[in-house]
Amino acid sequence: MAFVHLHVHSPFSFLDGASSIPALVQRAAELEMPALAITDHNNVSAAVQFYKTAAAAGIKPIQGAELTLENGHHLTCLAENSAGYANLCRLLTSAYQHGNRLDPRVPFQALSKYNKGLIFLSGCRRGEVPFLMLQGKADAARAAANRYLKICGRDHFYIELTSDFLPHTAQLNRALAELAAELRLKVVAANNVHYAEKSGFPLHDTLTCIRTLTRLEDVHPERRLNAENYLKSPAEMRQLFTAYPEALAATLEIAERCQPALDLQRPLFPAFPVPQGKPAAVFLRELTYEGAMKRYGTITSSIRQRLEHELDIITRLQVEDYFLAMWDIACFAREQGIRYAGRGSAADSAVVYCLGITEVDAIARGLLFERFLSLERAQKPDIDIDFDARCRDEVAKYVYGKYGEEHVASVCTFNTFRARSALRDFGKALGFSPEEVNSLAKRFPHVPADAITAALDKFPELRRTPVPMWKYRQLFDLCEKAAGFPRFIGTHLGGLVICREPLTAVTPLQPAAKGVLITQFDKDDVEELGLIKLDLLSLRTLSAVEDAVASINSQAGPSSSPGFCYEKIPLDDEATYRRLNSGKTIGAFQLESPAQRALQARLGAENMEDIIASVALIRPGPIKGNMVEPFIARRRGQEEPTYIHPALERILAKTYGVVLYQEQVIQIATEIAGFTPGESDRLRRVMTHFRSQKEMDAIGREFIAKAAANGVEQDVAKTIFSYIVGYAGYGFCEAHAAAFGDTAYKTSYLLEHYPAHFYAAILSNQPMGFYPPNTICLEARRRNIPILPPDINISTGQFTVEELPSGGNGKAPAEPRLGIRVSLAQVAKMDQTSLRKILSERAKAPYRSLMDFCLRAQLDKDITTNLILCGAFDALHPNRRQLLWDLDKILELVTGGHQLSLFSGELPDLLREAGPQDVPDFSPKEKFLQEYAVLGFNVSSHLMAFLRPYLKQRRAASSRQLEQMAPGKKVCAAGIVIRPHRPPTKSGRTVVFLTLEDEFGMIDVTVFEDVYHKYGHIIFTEPALLAWGTLEQRGNAKSITARRVEALPLSVMWRQDNKKA
Amino acid sequence: MARRVNAPIQVVCRRNQPAAFSWEGRLHSIAQIIESWKERGEWWEKAPEITVYQVMTDDQGLYELHHQAAGRWILYKIYD
Secondary structure (H helix, E strand, O other), X not given: OOOOOOOEOOHHHOOOOXXXXXXXXXXXXXXXXXXXXXXXXXXXXXXXXXXXXXXXXOOEXXXXXXXXXXXXXXXXXXXXXXXXXXXXXXXXXXXXXXXXXXXXXXXXXXXXXXXXOEEEEOOOOXXXXXXXXXXXXXXXXXXXXXXXXXXXXXXXXXXXXXXXXXXXXXXXXXXXXXXXXXXXXXXXXXXXXXXOOHHHHHHHHHHHXXXXXXXXXXXXXXXXXXOOOEOOOHHHHHHHOOOOHHHHHHHHHHHXXXXXXXXXXXXOOOOOOOHHHOOHHHHHHHHHHHHHHHHHOOOOHHHHHHHHHHHHHHHHOXXXXXXXXXXXXXXXXXXXXXXXXXXXXXXXXXXXXXXXXOOOOOOOOOOOHHHOOOOOOOOOOOOEEEEEOOOHHHHHHHHHHHHOHHHEEEEEEEEEOEHHHHHHHHHHHOOOOHHHHHHHHHHOOOOEHHHHHHHHHHOHHHHOOOOOHHHHHHHHHXXXXXXXXXXXXXEEEEEEEEOXXXXXXXXXXXXXXXXXXXXXXXHHHHHHOOOEEEEXXXXXXXXXXXXXXXXXXXXXXXXXXXXXXXXXXXXXOHHHHHHHHHOOOOOOOOOOOHHHHHHHHHHOOOOHHXXXXXXXXXXXXXXXXXXXXXXXXXXXXXXXXXXXXXXXXXXXXXXXXXXXXXXXXXXXXXXXXXXXXXXXXHHHHHHHHOOOHHHHHHHHHHHHHHHHHOOOOHHHHHHHHHHHHHHOOOOEOXXXXXXXXXXXXXXXXXXXXXXXXXXXXXXXXXXXXXXXXXXXXXXXXXXXXXXXXXXXXXXXXXXXXXXXXXXXXXXOOOOOOEEEXXXXXXXOOOOHXXXXXXXXXXXXXXXXXXXXXXXXHOOOHXXXXXXXXXXXXXXXXXXXXXHHHHHHHHHHHHHOOOOOOOOXXXXXXXXXXXXXXXXXXXXXXXXXXXXXXXXXXXXXXXXXXXXXXXXXXXXXXXHHHHHHOOOOOXXXXXXXXXXXXXXXXXXXXXXXXXXXXXXXXXXXXXXXXXXXXXXXXXXXXOOXXXXXXXXXXXXXXXXXXXXXXXXXXXXXXXXXXXXXX | OEEEEEEEEEEEEEOOEEEEEEEXXXXXXXXXXXXXXXXXXXXXXXXXXXXXXXXXXXXXXXXXXXXXXXXXXXXXXXXX
């Protein structure tokens, strides 16, 4: 006799399910079960993946959930059909409304209202009926069962019997069966499954410890006593339920009643409210042509042809409403003055360009619309828009207002176990100290949790460590088993869904930590359900641009450009290209990483096309495909591009014969092998994801065969395919590169012409970009823009640009010198309320002293202390230590109820009476450390400046000296390590790139595999290094190829230096 | 009150259930299995899974027997 498990937890029970959905389904298939249910705690997040996996395995998926009711008891719930699934979604939504984000509770009222199409089982031992029965309260259990019977109906409520080998199980099942018989209810057998096989218990037990914040050796009621909650075979279940054969039969009866309840791919996007009731397609056409007139002036036949082609596909795919919705959002942003930029493959569309969503002219660039949308692929369009990070929520609010709160929600995302997070969580549960766990986790690169063992073999910083790795075998094993399991649900950065029906019939909604309602499905699964995701993203670069433009326009004097307009930045500015060619582009969007700076120093970019190619070149695909060197050589005219087939010249001319963009892969497949757009896109996906060699070989054979049929010689076809294979890994879409290229160039322009304004804006919008704020400050200082300390009477809530007094030689300089004033918001512990208070009091009158400040601003002592320590009162009183003494006394007097009058002159007298005077100030080193602790960077100095005497002893050259040295020289450099990373290489060998930062600037260091294997353990763990090697000239920039690396003994040096001082 | 014994014993089983055991030179016949359950114990210390039986012998004695997965039996407790 067959059997079906109807009470099963997947990893979406969040730390209460220890087998993946495929593992559960595979086990059920092995056991020849005709169906399987998933009943996670208060969510249906597994539903789409379960549906697809079960369907592939030939098993009927039964969607369900284990509900927590308002009284805290559990109730197992299964959807009979799609109406039942919709009710389940409503019930779950009500649970989060009635309870809260972390403790959802379904109210009985909702249970009475939304129970149609649902079958309920009385639950595990936490179900109300079994719970009361176990307490010996048979009458109360009967009353509870009667209540559920009344709410759910006789055919929809079953008494659940469990075979879990816990104490009193036999008596409990007996009592429950008797109760069922008395109430003429049916019994059903279940096993409250939490893992597929018995061997899954240790993982489940440890996950339970993580969930309950306990260690394995602790006792906790949530811990399971035994390993019986696995997917038992029909034979085992038969043996365990010999006394209740009807309970076994009921599982099949329920499975028969439950039909697949999930409707996938239903069109759920709402109709756009078109004015005057026009059809959406008509309105979209009007808007497109109106926009085309603005963009192009004249609509030529080729423009018309392209627009018609796109509109035809959009209409046939019935996604006009989506385009109109995105157009409407862009209009709103424009009207509100919110800076935005469309990105991604949507920039392949001329219609999107004409609608004003992107700034990339797809027609002029010859971009391929099919990369974005094609009839054959018939996938959902995906238009991503970046907004000024501060205004993104305002845009989202507009969408909620337009379509109604019930129809809009944010898309969720699942935080999953990766190596570091798994090591931290499992390490704590296994009883390792937090320090030990942290030190271990920090050593690991960012790899999936199931790559931990492989990483141990691969990375020298893990092999050569004082930490005995054998100690952690059990930990590594558990981490690897939990790889990819969701840890918690969160909010997707930008995704919103809009639904024509109330969303709660499609997905349960629950509040996220930041307050918005989120779906229980992630971005991929919402699309499977038929919802279209709108990606409204926050981009801090746009916020920085906005701030920089405002700062430029607000600055008076000869250096300002009145009415500076970012959109009108000339695209052929020679000074900007000179800056790019120098490789000194820290702060420029997408062009600031060491690899990008090295590329720029060699490429000799002269136009926008070069910038766009740069954005696409420094990606894992082109790097692994060894395309960077040929591209540079051909771009610089040192090598002639060659084309082995005439068709390739047309496709690859703009990238000098190198396959750089995804669009080119599609075009090659179409023109050389005669692939249909759908086949080409499949090729593009195989190339860009490169998950399987088998898949690659298969599509390669197809390509060569079709090319041959198209009249291309087999050898030529093979060679062309090898170009594409070389590109495999991570491709980049030209449209996306072009959209980013625009911002990359314009931010480089700001960097060249308005560095003070742009650095200030970058510092105000942290975290953003590749480098920490300390590096940005250093870069500003290197360009002769001093960082000015926070000043209680000058600083605002942002980093601001100030004109510095002239040198005093009597001559007015042509350009005033500018400095960047540190923001008060940068001070540790500063909050918005305190900041507002400081500024509003200052607006009445400047602060005259610390006392004046304390009495008027009345801030928390910690904030005032931090303000003193970072120098915000230096202009009023230069002795910071004295001010700290004064602060204590002032606060004592204020809180002591002393009636103080600012104007009586009483306070200074009181202070003099109360404590020491003439306290010596902190030493420069102490101030340096305090400033760093309070601001996160240093205003006027750099750690390496203090260590320079020691570095001279070690014969380490500064970055400034290295600039002047001849290439080929053997050198030693020292500095703080910035962003060491190992990009992929074609050979598979490891190369580490890192930057050493000192008080004068930076020097890039390359570490090849042999050296990395010797010193990897310090490169990725030490904060500062000494590196010996050969100075290389690469284009206009210098770098060191390291042969030896040593950790800088910072604490020893610091102490030595202090003693000398 | 109960006395912890924790000593290995010989057990006679019938239909996979303990029927009698020897302890201090006497064979104790089991009249009734009052309760039984399984415990996984300290798996991280490689402790074996056990099945716990609370039994009443013919002479009204109450005992707790542990059966380890490997087939070993332990008289764990005697209830007074």
